[in-house]
Each structure stands twice: as C-alpha cells, then as structure tokens.
Amino acid sequence: MITILFIIGALISYAIIYRLRIYLLSKNVLDIPNERSSHTIPTPRGGGIGITLTVIGLSLIYCIFKGSYKEVIFLLICSGMATLGWIDDRVGGLSSSRRFVIQILLASFIIALYGGIQFLPFPSPLNISLGIIAIPVSIIWIVGITNIYNFMDGIDGIAGTQGVVAGLSWYFYAGETTSGVIGLIIAGGCAGFLLLNWHPAKIFMGDVGSAFLGFIFAGLPFISSNEISTPLPFYSMAIFLWFFLLDGSFTMIRRILKREKIWEAHRTHIYQRLTQTGLKHSSVVLLIIGLYMILIPIFFYQFKKGMQYFNWTTLLIAFILFISYLTILLVRNNRLKKSVN
Numbered sequence: 001m002i003t004i005l006f007i008i009g010a011l012i013s014y015a016i017i018y019r020l021r022i023y024l025l026s027k028n029v030l031d032i033p034n035e036r037s038s039h040t041i042p043t044p045r046g047g048g049i050g051i052t053l054t055v056i057g058l059s060l061i062y063c064i065f066k067g068s069y070k071e072v073i074f075l076l077i078c079s080g081m082a083t084l085g086w087i088d089d090r091v092g093g094l095s096s097s098r099r100f101v102i103q104i105l106l107a108s109f110i111i112a113l114y115g116g117i118q119f120l121p122f123p124s125p126l127n128i129s130l131g132i133i134a135i136p137v138s139i140i141w142i143v144g145i146t147n148i149y150n151f152m153d154g155i156d157g158i159a160g161t162q163g164v165v166a167g168l169s170w171y172f173y174a175g176e177t178t179s180g181v182i183g184l185i186i187a188g189g190c191a192g193f194l195l196l197n198w199h200p201a202k203i204f205m206g207d208v209g210s211a212f213l214g215f216i217f218a219g220l221p222f223i224s225s226n227e228i229s230t231p232l233p234f235y236s237m238a239i240f241l242w243f244f245l246l247d248g249s250f251t252m253i254r255r256i257l258k259r260e261k262i263w264e265a266h267r268t269h270i271y272q273r274l275t276q277t278g279l280k281h282s283s284v285v286l287l288i289i290g291l292y293m294i295l296i297p298i299f300f301y302q303f304k305k306g307m308q309y310f311n312w313t314t315l316l317i318a319f320i321l322f323i324s325y326l327t328i329l330l331v332r333n334n335r336l337k338k339s340v341n
Contacts, residue, residue, distance in 0.1 A: 005062075005181070009054050009188025014195050017050035021196065021203045031204055043201060046089055047193055048209015051163070052082040054189040055216070059182045068178045070113065071223060075182075077109045081146065081215040085207035096263040100143070106215070107142035111135060114222040121234035123311035141234065142218040145241065148248030149214025150207060154272050156199035156281040158288070162244050163190030163213050165292050169240040170220055172300065174233075179223035186216065199281035217241060232311065239299050239318060243288050246322045247271060270329050277332035287328070291321050 024030070024044035031045040056079050063071045084102050088094050116134035119127045121141075130137055153159035167187030174180030193209070196202045217240075221233035238245060247270045255262050267276070274284045299314050 005058070006184055006188040006191070009058055009185045010192040010195075012058070013050045013054040013189040013192025015192075016053055017047045017193055017196050017203060020044075020047065020050055024203070031206075041200075043204055045204040045206045046086070046208060047197060047203040048082070048085065048205040048207070048212060051186075051189040051193050051205070051209045052079070052212050054192065055182070055186050055212075056082070058185045058189075062181055062185070063178060066178065070226075071178050071182070073113060074110065074219060074223060077106055077113070078212060078216045078219065080106050080109075082208050082212035085150075085209070085211035088207040088211075103143045103146055103215075104139055107139045107146075110142060110219050110222055111138050114226050117141060117222075117234055118225075121232065121238060123232065123235065123315065127232070138222075142215065145218035145245070146211055146214035148245060148252075149217070149241075150210040151248055151251075152244045152269065152271070153205055153210035154267070154269060155275055155284060156201040157194060157197055157285045158271060158281075159205050159210050159213065160190045160194040160197050161285050161289060162241065163187065164194065165289070165296070166217055166237070166240040169296055169299075170217075170237065173236050173240075173303070174220075174224050177224070177227050179220045179227065182216075182223075183220060186213070199285075201281075235311070236299070236303075239295065239314065242295060242318050243291060243322065243325065247325075250322075250326075270326060274329055274332065277329070277336050279332070287325070291325060295321055 021044050024046055029044060029046065030042040032042050056075055059075050060072060063069070063075065081103070084094075084099065084106075088099065116138035117130060118134055119129055120137075121127070149159065149162075152162070164187045167183045167185075167190060170183030171180045171187065174183065190213070193205065197205065217237060221237045224233040251269045252262050255266070255268065260266070267273075271284050271288070274287075275281060279287075295314070295318055298317055302311055302314050
C-alpha cells in the first residue's frame with residue numbers, strides 16, 4: 001500500500017510536469033541564463049507546480065479519508081506558500097520585504113494550528129525549554145528553512161534529490177502516521193520531477209516548488225510533535241536536511257561577514273562553487289547523496305538504540321561530513337588555481 005503510494009506520486013508528478021513542460025515551451029516561459037546562472041541554455045521554469053499539485057492532492061485525499069482534518073488545514077496553508085512562489089515566478093520576483101512578511105504570516109498560521117517549538121532542537125541536556133521565545137524561534141525555523149531550500153535550488157537535480165532524501169527519511173522516522181505518509185508522498189513527487197530535472201535538466205523547479213518544499217518540510221515536525229511521541233522531531237528533520245541547512249547557513253554567514261546583501265542572487269554556495277571547479281551538476285548531487293548515505297543510516301542506528309549519547313555522536317559525525325564536503329571544495333579550488341598559474 002505505502003510503496004504503491006510512492007509510485008503513484010512519482011507517476012502523477014512526472015505526467016503533470018511532462019505536459020507542463022510542453023505548455024511552458026509553447027508559451028516561451030523560460031529561465032534565461034545570466035551571469036549568476038548555473039545553466040547555459042534557456043529552460044522552462046515552474047516544474048514545482050507538478051510536485052505541489054501531486055503532494056497537496058494525494059495528501060488531501062489521504063487526510064480526508066483518514067479523518068485528519070487538522071492536517072487538511074496544514075496542507076491548505078502550505079498551498080499558500082506554493083502560490084506565493086508561483087506569483088514570484090510569474091512576475092519575475094516580488095520584493096524581498098513583501099515576500100518575507102507573507103512567509104511570516106503563513107508560518108504564524110502553522111504555529112497557531114499546532115503550537116510553537118517548546119524545546120531547543122538539540123539532544124539532552126541542551127533540549128532546554130524555550131518558554132516565551134518559543135514563537136519567534138518557531139517562525140525563524142519555518143521561514144529560515146523555507147528560504148534556505150529556495151536558495152539551494154541552483155543546479156540540476158539538487159532540490160529534487162533533497163526532497164526524496166528528506167521525504168523518505170521522514171517516513172521511516174515517523175512511520176505510517178499522517179506526517180510520515182505526507183513525507184512519503186513528497187518523496188514520490190520529487191522522484192517524478194527528477195526524471196525531468198536530472199542533468200541536463202529539461203525543466204526547473206522554480207520558487208513554486210522550492211519554497212513549497214522548504215515550508216512543508218519545516219512544518220512536518222509540528223504535526224509529528226502533536227501526533228506521536230517520537231523524540232526530537234525538529235532535530236531529526238534538521239539531520240534529514242543537513243547539507244542544505246549547513247551549506248545555506250555557512251554561505252549566509254560568509255556573505256554577511258563580507259557585507260554582501262544576502263537576499264540577492266549569487267553563485268557562492270558550496271555546491272555552486274564545486275561546479276565552478278569543473279564538477280558536473282550530477283557529480284555534485286551524487287556527492288551529496290553519498291554523504292547522506294553515511295549520515296542517515298547512522299541516525300537511524302542511534303534512533304533504534306534510543307540511547308542519548310548516540311544523538312550527539314550523530315551530530316558530531318554530521319559536522320565532520322560537512323567539513324569533509326567543504327574540504328573537497330577547498331582542495332579542488334587549490335588544484336584549479338595551480339593549473340591556471
């Protein structure tokens with residue numbers, strides 16, 4: 001049943017995006033390369049519509065059938081974020097302040113529905129009560145992940161692959177709960193998209209997909225904390241999104257220190273800089289998949305054992321893997337400089 005749901009999600013997503021690509025080409029709705037782009041050929045943009053329609057549609061059917069009406073509201077709020085992304089794609093970019101205000105408003109709806117993050121999302125003893133700052137921390141969590149996911153959608157296959165990894169991981173974490181099944185449907189929708197987005201991409205996701213995925217992944221732990229007693233849902237989601245969150249945060253801090261405007265488009269994320277050293281888009285994505293194949297099994301090993309010190313072991317290994325990822329970039333950059341000189 002559950003495997004079939006993943007396959008159905010992938011097939012529906014692929015079918016919608018395949019037809020959508022033909023339509024976008026006929027209307028000349030293309031992402032034209034510029035100096036900040038990682039692609040060189042004009043490519044249709046908006047494939048995230050297929051992911052969104054698949055995830056919202058199948059999840060609504062499942063939630064209504066199961067009687068999870070609170071999650072129906074959750075999905076409608078998530079569709080609001082997808083709509084914001086679609087408008088952003090269509091008009092060529094809303095102002096950052098207007099987009100930010102709407103994101104905070106939608107995040108507030110999620111918090112009003114489920115409540116805020118009650119404890120700092122770290123293993124014991126740092127899982128301290130947040131008290132009066134629970135609401136602002138919750139807003140930062142949702143809006144932060146939404147924007148990082150959006151910023152990280154910069155080369156072929158990377159955002160879709162992250163969606164498959166995080167969606168499947170969340171399903172194995174939460175099981176056949178409502179949030180777990182939604183995670184599985186997300187993975188299926190992203191898998192269907194990847195069939196047309198793997199390098200060289202035939203269509204791009206656009207903000208309608210990347211903002212939606214970041215928002216719904218940020219929201220799933222709120223459902224989980226209300227429906228099951230599985231420990232550390234926010235910590236777990238952070239692990240499943242690890243290389244997106246760390247690359248996005250590291251690059252943001254780096255740009256702030258250089259006094260650059262963090263909301264402006266750029267090509268300085270680690271994954272983008274790796275492609276600039278000569279790696280293909282697919283090679284960078286496969287590298288990230290390989291790192292996740294080390295991290296995720298370690299996470300589930302400690303999760304199965306249920307021993308607190310394993311949580312810290314996983315977090316330490318996660319940081320080591322990210323440092324390894326960054327080191328690969330530094331080594332390749334040095335080799336490139338030597339070859340030029």
